[in-house]
Amino acid sequence: MTNRTIAIGDIHGCARALDTLLRAIQPTPADTLVPLGDYVDRGPESSAVLEIFTTLLSSCHLVPLIGNHELMMMQALESKSSYDLWMQCGGNTTLASYGNRLSNFPQHHRLFLNHCVKYYETDTHFFIHANYDPNLELAEQPEQIAFWQHILEDVPDPHISGKTAIVGHTPQPDGNIRDLGHIKIIDTFCYGNQWLTALDVNSGFVWKANNRGELETSELVTQTS
Numbered sequence: 001m002t003n004r005t006i007a008i009g010d011i012h013g014c015a016r017a018l019d020t021l022l023r024a025i026q027p028t029p030a031d032t033l034v035p036l037g038d039y040v041d042r043g044p045e046s047s048a049v050l051e052i053f054t055t056l057l058s059s060c061h062l063v064p065l066i067g068n069h070e071l072m073m074m075q076a077l078e079s080k081s082s083y084d085l086w087m088q089c090g091g092n093t094t095l096a097s098y099g100n101r102l103s104n105f106p107q108h109h110r111l112f113l114n115h116c117v118k119y120y121e122t123d124t125h126f127f128i129h130a131n132y133d134p135n136l137e138l139a140e141q142p143e144q145i146a147f148w149q150h151i152l153e154d155v156p157d158p159h160i161s162g163k164t165a166i167v168g169h170t171p172q173p174d175g176n177i178r179d180l181g182h183i184k185i186i187d188t189f190c191y192g193n194q195w196l197t198a199l200d201v202n203s204g205f206v207w208k209a210n211n212r213g214e215l216e217t218s219e220l221v222t223q224t225s
């Protein structure tokens with residue numbers, strides 16, 4: 001049995017795509033799964049996505065990252081002004097998936113959100129929701145960059161660790177991974193009728209699923225060494 005490290009891009013309430021992806025991956029206790037954050041908002045089934053992850057905690061090594069949408073949701077559970085911001089950023093769809101009552105938000109989903117971390121790293125890769133400052137240690141990354149800053153024309157240099165960055169957050173409208181060598185952006189715009197992507201970071205194997213239950217597999221070919 002090989003130990004895989006598999007990153008999963010931004011899900012945004014696309015439970016059917018996530019379910020399709022996991023059926024294909026068939027995670028085992030030897031696998032580390034690193035979903036990159038933004039599990040909720042915009043898509044139709046945020047509640048179902050969190051339910052899938054809470055059950056997955058017992059079947060593999062799951063390291064869920066925090067995205068800006070989890071941040072907004074957790075803050076909305078605490079304060080009215082944050083609640084209004086969340087509603088403007090797609091929180092209304094998440095609320096609808098809980099029957100439009102925040103009081104329906106179950107304790108085990110709250111525990112799952114509290115379990116999410118800012119970043120994760122292996123010997124060769126690091127994982128963070130949005131972006132990074134190449135000159136700062138991972139633990140020192142500012143929130144504004146780590147959770148919010150898109151990667152568009154202005155691409156950060158390789159990180160001081162020398163590790164390859166795996167990020168989400170910046171949706172790729174064509175539904176394909178943006179592979180910049182030292183950075184791989186795997187938010188492939190599932191809620192915009194494109195794909196949800198999973199990447200085995202060591203082998204380059206790619207799974208893509210969508211909300212119609214379709215699945216495609218491929219391999220990243222531009223691995224630089």
Ligand SMILES: [Mn+2]
Pocket residue numbers: 038067068069129130147168169170
């Ligand atoms: Mn995001």
